[in-house]
Amino acid sequence: MSNATQLAQAVAIGVNTSNQQLHLPIELRREPTLAEYLPGPNAEAVDTIAAMAAGTGEPFLFLFGNQGTGKTHLLQAACLDAAQRGLKANFVPLGTEGLGPGILENLEHSDLVAIDDIEAISGNADWERSLLDFFNQIRAQGHRLLMAARTAPDTLSLELADLSSRLQWGPRYCLAPLNDRQCEELLIRSAEHCGMRLSPDVVRFIMNNNARDPASLVTLIARLDSFSLREQRQPTIPLVRRAMEDGTEAGG
CATH class of the missing domain: 1.10.8.60 (Helicase, Ruva Protein; domain 3)
Known part of the structure; x- marks a missing residue:
């Protein structure tokens, strides 16, 4: 097994490279990298994400765009890049069947958490409350959070006003398709x-x-x-x- 594969599995299941306790029963399907992503019109977003993966730059960023624009690739690649730097990173795809709010427990101690498919929990009171609490916790820890959805944060059908407000705090980037x-x-x-x-x-x-x-x-x-x-x-x-x-x- 390659080092990249081991890092991919570590990131996906919520561990760091120090063999700490496993958290998430999720595996990355491939080994995405930031270098592999062709920025095209999205260069500023990619640069901002790369800085976050390096432990610098913005504490929070929201990506959105149509399917196929590379949101998931960038979130996974950021986590892998952070892990390669010795940081603890976790990728959480909310669209995965069977995930419950408890999956976020203790993840605020990670250096970087990337949460995909935010639209999947819209209207779910338990999930929305847990996500709001997690947002507050990871900010209090001074760690970084990447989020992504198909639509902008202010157009998500969220019932919890405080969560909707939090998701609009940081920079947002709409990923444009390549020509x-x-x-x-x-x-x-x-x-x-x-x-x-x-x-x-x-x-x-x-x-x-x-x-x-x-x-x-x-x-x-x-x-x-x-x-x-x-x-x-x-x-x-x-x-x-x-x-x-x-x-x-x-x-x-």
């Missing part, structure tokens, strides 16, 4: 990160036949990497086509 040229650059960079080379024909084929949001493109590259490693050859259009078909079958 086609930036998506092509993301494809090439992600492939190179995996040790693959994409020819212009392969890039063009992907852009014409696959969803163009960053999440879909990075997922395809990860699947293509598995095919390429298994067959010990660089990606070709037939190999890309098979990776796409495999993803369609996996998605039902």
Whole structure:
């Protein structure tokens, strides 16, 4: 198991690299990094998140944007970056089935906590109260909190006015989608990160036949990497086509 994989598992289940007690039964599906995220129009947001992961900068930040703009990637990557620096970091996806408010217990002692899918608990009185209490606790500890949702904090359907107010205290960034040229650059960079080379024909084929949001493109590259490693050859259009078909079958 690679060091990056061990860090990913540590962050996801709520431990630091000192083998402290496990908290969260969640695993990261991959090993996202801040360097892998192509900023495009979101450079300021990425820089702010990187500073938080380093233990400096803003104490609180709220990300929002449509699905596929990379919110989850940035939250997970920030936690991994913090863990690599020896800090204690936790990633909490509220959209995960079976999570209850108790999952936040004692997490205020973490250096960085990233909470995703805030919209998933809107209207749940127990969750909203617990999230408000946690917000106050982690601020009192002087630690950092990243949050993300599909919509801006002032448009979430929250019933607790104090929570709604708290979520508007810090900077907020709406992640904008990448244009086609930036998506092509993301494809090439992600492939190179995996040790693959994409020819212009392969890039063009992907852009014409696959969803163009960053999440879909990075997922395809990860699947293509598995095919390429298994067959010990660089990606070709037939190999890309098979990776796409495999993803369609996996998605039902």
